[in-house]
Amino acid sequence: MYHHVKQLMYTVKVGEADPRFGNMLLEQFGGANGELAAAMQYTIQGINTPDPQLKDVLMDIGTEELSHLEVIGTLARMHLKPAAAARKAAEADPLLAITGGGGVNLYNSQGSAWTADYLKITGQPEVDLRNNIAAEARAKITYERLLAFTDDQGSKDALQFLMTREITHMKAFMQALEGLGKGPLEIGMLPPTPGLVDQFFNDSTGEGQEGAVDMSTTWARQNGFEVVESPAFHADQMEVDGPTGARRRRSSAKK
Amino acid sequence: MYHHVKQLMYTVKVGEADPRFGNMLLEQFGGANGELAAAMQYTIQGINTPDPQLKDVLMDIGTEELSHLEVIGTLARMHLKPAAAARKAAEADPLLAITGGGGVNLYNSQGSAWTADYLKITGQPEVDLRNNIAAEARAKITYERLLAFTDDQGSKDALQFLMTREITHMKAFMQALEGLGKGPLEIGMLPPTPGLVDQFFNDSTGEGQEGAVDMSTTWARQNGFEVVESPAFHADQMEVDGPTGARRRRSSAKK
């Protein structure tokens, strides 16, 4: 059950409204890496998990993201206000100006409606926590970029607050992942095929524009991989696990 | 530049076609965590990055995922073939049966068209590599679940091959992330606000259905966080960074 208190989690002050910046802020309101995506991803994971400790952490953070949604929405709203009346300001976001009267809605900066396709929810704790770590990293860099596009101090303060909290959450999810006690490559229950799992396929070769070169062979060997060079042409070097379960190499490239 | 060879990366054999399982396989063809999503995510990151080593690894793995797309597509195609002619089989996937004549297309198991909204691409290496680690973890668990829903040995062999490769890629992305030499919470360049970053907000309290309890306070303290209990009602305990940049707590919370 939810309760709402009218005080914002961070007080929002705007000097001069900047509709184009308000439009940019929508990335964190109705955008792919924004606060609704975070709130829904963690909350729904929380509804799904039977693990009480994980559920608690997910609901704590999911609920905080709802409070962030309110902060960023209020901030964007203040910047977009002129779009209701002034033609020039309306051009910064014609969709919100005309259909929304300058109010916010769940769109990104280019008017794409928020979609649950943004969410990454699998019901597997060691996967979902990785999804969440990545989501927090994305949100952090998005706030950092928004900070670079405004000089308004009130906006900067609010964005700095929100950006900071993403790191807090990232840390919490990393600790929750560690708390699961699984190995760094252990996902689910089925083991990968031995041998094959240690092969790195060098599928991109040669040299390209602006210094692109083929460096992965050396790198992969240094990192403990066996390297298969150009497997499309050397398919016989791949470790393939046949119907009997026995490890074997594909006997010839052309069957 | 790409070259295609007609041999599949893994030979696909199907005993008896199972259209409903073919429909399920679409999750890894045109679904959110499927092979096209992986191929596009890594390849486009590869096009964007100026780092030659990272570009090389991304293009290697992105290209391999294209070969996987072909394998899973061929496997699904073989299972869906009866949908072209038999009404009962067509009911397993009416969209592919009627618009596609039983051939595959970039839909998931419930007919949603593949969308680039599935992709997580930020242009920031330490973020993109976390996106990729999470993506590989999702693909791994998806293959594991598909393996549970078929008894066909040829299908199982191909899925085991593809599942294994996801772990290989996950490992490679983890090593590439490590190779960047950044701290585990270091994303981008702007530091989070000290103090505030170490506060855990206990936003979800009480007890609920099926044993849901409030455990995060203890857990968060054990993990080095300062805990703010129910910040909606104790806003004065939050560390807020004001316009002067000085750390301070919100002086009062008007409820």
Add this chain to the structure above:
Amino acid sequence: MYHHVKQLMYTVKVGEADPRFGNMLLEQFGGANGELAAAMQYTIQGINTPDPQLKDVLMDIGTEELSHLEVIGTLARMHLKPAAAARKAAEADPLLAITGGGGVNLYNSQGSAWTADYLKITGQPEVDLRNNIAAEARAKITYERLLAFTDDQGSKDALQFLMTREITHMKAFMQALEGLGKGPLEIGMLPPTPGLVDQFFNDSTGEGQEGAVDMSTTWARQNGFEVVESPAFHADQMEVDGPTGARRRRSSAKK
């Protein structure tokens, strides 16, 4: 700012899990007329409006809908649990079974991802309140239909609770609309063109299948309209407001 308590707004009990009914319940979780749509529509209207009383009502109801989202999500989760392991159950919702391990996500019963395109938010109070009245009416009828498709008493109790609350909200929005003190046809500030506004165009004529007949002429006259018969062929009978603002009829059908 939001706070979450773990107790559900309505305790959810399920006798025997029914995955196909769990799938149907998604209509009110991630569907077009579901609880997230309601929560977001009202909450975002609340963020946008400068009217303190309207804001308060919108935030009250928007917050309650979040609590409903949690109830319906928990209920659907309980019905979908078998989809994680059993092939037959998985066929009830292959998307959730395979990508979600039988957990809920923001999809409708046929796997379409929730989208903000479902929302109707205009920033004009007399319009938004009509949007909300219609939204509550849709949610009410959806719950009524779901009630017809299950015999499980615990599910029925929860759905009856949720259905009832929609009528409560519908009433509240109707009273808020009345409280604005505008006429029943007064939307925004610009008046419609007199004369033209009272013309009903009989654009569909003749008789059709299953008793379809042309009855609107009589009906429209009884309701105070002037009727223009088949305006495509009698364009000269339409009241057209020219550049001078003077009322006039189009002088001839063919210009």
Add this chain to the structure above:
Amino acid sequence: MYHHVKQLMYTVKVGEADPRFGNMLLEQFGGANGELAAAMQYTIQGINTPDPQLKDVLMDIGTEELSHLEVIGTLARMHLKPAAAARKAAEADPLLAITGGGGVNLYNSQGSAWTADYLKITGQPEVDLRNNIAAEARAKITYERLLAFTDDQGSKDALQFLMTREITHMKAFMQALEGLGKGPLEIGMLPPTPGLVDQFFNDSTGEGQEGAVDMSTTWARQNGFEVVESPAFHADQMEVDGPTGARRRRSSAKK
């Protein structure tokens, strides 16, 4: 069966083409509240309903909206024409300029493709008519806002005509709703739970930015509701209908 006559329902004249305004006009061509949405919503309701009188009204108005679609499309087309050839004009709508040669298509002002997710069709007359009343209100305010963003007299005349017709339709739908003879809160057949239906939950409390205050308690009582204060913390005050159908209050907040 449809017949088309080439004369527009309202003759469209444009002084100087204004591509950015043409782009804005798309909101009523391919946008969420536009003429195609109206035409399809009413026409499909008309196909579905067995009630001959309602069907007739729905087909009359649905057909008129198709004629409006043609008017607004022709108007937008005239404003967008320069986008085919001039780079500056093309920037007003690069999607239409490049893929459409400056012609219109079913996108909104920010290039989102029209989707049937915009439609509200339930097959229940007292719900669908409320959907239609709300839809007409949205269309009216959208035209009003478009009128504020142009000085071109020919465009203003056409928009005034279209805006007026929305009020006509709104009135017709209100009369059709009244003609159904159902009570203002009567939706479908199942009654809401007595007692519970009259409770207003005060889920949002306290004071916030820009004068946000907690006023709904007084307002709700004045409107005949029983008020439950902060139900997340006082769950025992909610009227809950248990398995026996007997009205009772939840006996304690923490079960």
Add this chain to the structure above:
Amino acid sequence: MYHHVKQLMYTVKVGEADPRFGNMLLEQFGGANGELAAAMQYTIQGINTPDPQLKDVLMDIGTEELSHLEVIGTLARMHLKPAAAARKAAEADPLLAITGGGGVNLYNSQGSAWTADYLKITGQPEVDLRNNIAAEARAKITYERLLAFTDDQGSKDALQFLMTREITHMKAFMQALEGLGKGPLEIGMLPPTPGLVDQFFNDSTGEGQEGAVDMSTTWARQNGFEVVESPAFHADQMEVDGPTGARRRRSSAKK
């Protein structure tokens, strides 16, 4: 301007309602190749084109497709009626059963909402007519497949009527294309680069599953192409047009 007459273009009779077949019929109502897509594609092309003869043909056929939309919608509606009340029938299309009361809406057979992304409109007559020829071919094959999935004579009659009309339209668009008087490879105004335009790149080589072989070299030569074998490895054989406009081959494969 449009006028509607209530008689259907083809009288629809259904023996026994078959909800799963009704669901399949949605492909031609709200699906990618369905009647709305056809109606909108041709009508909008008609609004855009300045050519009076082409406009007339496009509006004729676009209007006929609206009449087809009504026929297929009525047919699907009759088959879906039981979904309103019977749980088993509802499972054939839970989305329409629950949100639509068994009425039709603009979804395809798997519940994806109709989207303008299905449309192909370019504003270039020789391109749009090819888009339309392809669209009619798709609609024809879709009707043919639907015919294979029902034994109901009334449904078959209606589908045969609709299928026939697609061929009529295909023929009309082919004649309109011929009437433009452009060469078979003449698109727009800019000529392709000579030499390069006649090179066929053999980008896929080798042998694969189920008899896949490399046959295109011979085929391409027989059809007048110069063949570049495996251009990824023989980039020097491609005709490249440099900054001076002079034809030349890329001097070396590895730059």
Add this chain to the structure above:
Amino acid sequence: MYHHVKQLMYTVKVGEADPRFGNMLLEQFGGANGELAAAMQYTIQGINTPDPQLKDVLMDIGTEELSHLEVIGTLARMHLKPAAAARKAAEADPLLAITGGGGVNLYNSQGSAWTADYLKITGQPEVDLRNNIAAEARAKITYERLLAFTDDQGSKDALQFLMTREITHMKAFMQALEGLGKGPLEIGMLPPTPGLVDQFFNDSTGEGQEGAVDMSTTWARQNGFEVVESPAFHADQMEVDGPTGARRRRSSAKK
């Protein structure tokens, strides 16, 4: 199986980065008629077809389109680079600037995510080849329009190369279609109803704005059609094929 070589198919050089032109180039990267759409359409058709020769041609061209995707992506990337740092440049594409750091992603010029709804894949060779011919024609005209919006020589060279290749592919698909040996109106196996197939319905009559007139009757007769004038009002003139299979005219039209 795929192999990637780092050399681009066409070397990309950009004089001065032009972010708004970079944004426009996205139409051919992540847009409806772009290179990914082409690559996926042909490749998936190739996976589905059992015809070895057709498969080979489809895989050859599908693979080349992947190489084009890389070229256009690299070109757009170079133009968009300034969007990462400069506010003005960021306004050219706020979505890519903020979420992507100025890197490309699978969006079109107005930020709509690439969707498989763009693809036309039917599994019927004579239909798919027409889909492909139309797709190539669209891509050709799109490149032609992009060429008109830049003066940068390096960009023009690359676009000319890519545009040329579309004509090459169009020719190849036309020859493949001819090679099937089917008649120009022969789609699938079921014949259309004789008589009815030769009727042209004159559904749009009268005169309209900017010279729109009713010319199709003459044109249709010249092209061998029997013309039915205004069939909505003269339904008795349509050739209808009844349940007995006998050709007959609808005996009466009740208006």
